[in-house]
Amino acid sequence: MNTAPLQGIRVVDFTSVQSGPSCTQLLAWLGADVIKIERPGVGDATRKELQFDPNLPSYYFLQLNSDKKSIALDAATPDGKEILTKLIEGADIFVENLHPGAMDKLGFSWEVVHKINPRCIYGTIKGFPVSSQYVDLKAYEPIAQVTAAAASTTGWYEGDNDVPTQSGAALGDSNTGMHLAIGLLAALLQREHTGEGTYVYQSMHNACLNLCRIKTRDQLTLDKIGYLTQFPQYPNGKFGDFVPRSGNIEGGGVLGWTYKCKNWATDPNDYVYIIFQRGEKDFELACKALGFEDWLTNPDFNTADARDRHKQEIYARVQAWCIDKDKYEITKTLAAAGMPVGPVLSTKEILDDQSLYDGNTLVKINQGGEIGEFVTVGVPFTFSNYQPTYGPCPSLGGNTDEILTSLGFTAEQIESFKANGTTAPMPKKPTTDTTSTSTK
Numbered sequence: 449m450n451t452a453p454l455q456g457i458r459v460v461d462f463t464s465v466q467s468g469p470s471c472t473q474l475l476a477w478l479g480a481d482v483i484k485i486e487r488p489g490v491g492d493a494t495r496k497e498l499q500f501d502p503n504l505p506s507y508y509f510l511q512l513n514s515d516k517k518s519i520a521l522d523a524a525t526p527d528g529k530e531i532l533t534k535l536i537e538g539a540d541i542f543v544e545n546l547h548p549g550a551m552d553k554l555g556f557s558w559e560v561v562h563k564i565n566p567r568c569i570y571g572t573i574k575g576f577p578v579s580s581q582y583v584d585l586k587a588y589e590p591i592a593q594v595t596a597a598a599a600s601t602t603g604w605y606e607g608d609n610d611v612p613t614q615s616g617a618a619l620g621d622s623n624t625g626m627h628l629a630i631g632l633l634a635a636l637l638q639r640e641h642t643g644e645g646t647y648v649y650q651s652m653h654n655a656c657l658n659l660c661r662i663k664t665r666d667q668l669t670l671d672k673i674g675y676l677t678q679f680p681q682y683p684n685g686k687f688g689d690f691v692p693r694s695g696n697i698e699g700g701g702v703l704g705w706t707y708k709c710k711n712w713a714t715d716p717n718d719y720v721y722i723i724f725q726r727g728e729k730d731f732e733l734a735c736k737a738l739g740f741e742d743w744l745t746n747p748d749f750n751t752a753d754a755r756d757r758h759k760q761e762i763y764a765r766v767q768a769w770c771i772d773k774d775k776y777e778i779t780k781t782l783a784a785a786g787m788p789v790g791p792v793l794s795t796k797e798i799l800d801d802q803s804l805y806d807g808n809t810l811v812k813i814n815q816g817g818e819i820g821e822f823v824t825v826g827v828p829f830t831f832s833n834y835q836p837t838y839g840p841c842p843s844l845g846g847n848t849d850e851i852l853t854s855l856g857f858t859a860e861q862i863e864s865f866k867a868n869g870t871t872a873p874m875p876k877k878p879t880t881d882t883t884s885t886s887t888k
């Protein structure tokens with residue numbers, strides 16, 4: 449039994465860059481038929497962004513568009529509108545992430561699509577919620593992070609490096625795609641009851657803010673008592689009236705920090721993260737593993753609240769313990785004592801870790817041709833009765849003829865769509881050089 453959960457679901461994918469394509473990529477891997485609409489001769493901007501070879505699509509594009517079909521389509525021409533209408537007639541889901549107002553201008557707003565096919569679910573990604581003063585802004589990853597309190601709470605909290613800092617994780621982009629996927633899947637279930645498609649509006653701001661929920665928790669606490677026990681400023685430093693950048697604190701009630709290991713001077717990722725849990729038994733096991741048994745009877749350390757007040761001494765002593773050790777060894781030793789611990793890993797260490805090529809975590813896709821195999825991150829969860837397969841990405845417009853034929857267009861019509869610029873770039877008119885005197 450290997451039943452794809454979204455088998456038979458047809459998705460018209462009018463998305464580009466990262467947020468939308470990450471959503472439709474997941475839907476494709478869960479078994480949906482995804483048709484990606486790309487402007488003739490232009491395509492998704494990421495095809496030509498950050499390329500490793502000027503003649504080949506970038507890894508940016510490849511990692512987000514596998515297992516989709518591509519139709520080159522100018523949706524602004526009359527024929528383009530007719531083709532898109534037919535695609536929508538047969539679709540379960542339509543997804544778009546154009547800049548605010550662009551889809552309305554093209555003539556395919558939610559209201560129009562709902563009229564064309566009342567069962568079709570309409571997913572849209574924009575930068576901001578409709579209620580926001582920023583609703584009309586175009587948005588990329590950092591715009592989402594800076595406006596959703598992700599950047600203001602990330603980074604160092606003192607000194608020259610005390611600047612709003614972005615997370616390396618794509619909180620605004622792929623995270624938004626994953627949030628929209630949840631909405632679309634819920635909408636599919638809802639349609640079972642209502643028989644009708646719904647409009648799912650997902651802003652990057654909401655997706656990012658949803659992951660900053662605990663920072664709003666901290667703001668509420670700060671407003672009430674004026675300090676936050678998990679921060680290094682507690683108990684002796686000053687708090688303002690907003691949540692500070694959190695450095696490497698754990699963020700919850702447990703005491704975590706990042707420690708240098710023996711090669712830190714030459715390897716910028718030779719660090720380990722170690723957490724002291726709040727329970728007495730956990731603390732006892734931790735102290736025994738670290739050889740800090742004296743803390744078990746010392747009132748400055750033998751309760752969780754006392755440890756919050758003396759975290760700087762804890763950081764210093766644990767740091768001295770780690771400094772001549774290997775991060776993997778530390779992980780082994782402290783994990784055996786039940787401590788939550790993990791080595792800081794670089795992207796290289798992750799891609800080199802063969803244990804992650806388990807068919808889901810990291811996957812190799814054979815794109816063929818000059819690209820050959822490339823690595824991407826697979827579906828981030830597993831099913832007991834479904835194993836996704838991972839196929840190549842389409843070339844720009846690579847499935848145009850096949851899709852048009854399946855929609856019932858004749859060979860003559862398909863040729864005329866190419867000639868009039870609907871499914872292929874308009875041929876450039878020859879320029880007559882009136883200044884030339886050459887008679888060659």
Ligand SMILES: CC(C)(COP(=O)(O)OP(=O)(O)OC[C@H]1O[C@@H](n2cnc3c(N)ncnc32)[C@H](O)[C@@H]1OP(=O)(O)O)[C@@H](O)C(=O)NCCC(=O)NCCS
Nearest residue numbers: 465466467487521522523524545546547550574575586587
């Ligand atoms: C990402 C973003 C900033 C890019 O903005 P942009 O450079 O203006 O590019 P867009 O793709 O939105 O649109 C460009 C134009 O191409 C047109 N276009 C795109 N695909 C088309 C097609 N297949 N046929 C006809 N026209 C098409 C759009 O209608 C738009 O036309 P307009 O400017 O005349 O209205 C913007 O799309 C945005 O804010 N999107 C919402 C948030 C988001 O998803 N951000 C991306 C995060 S990875």
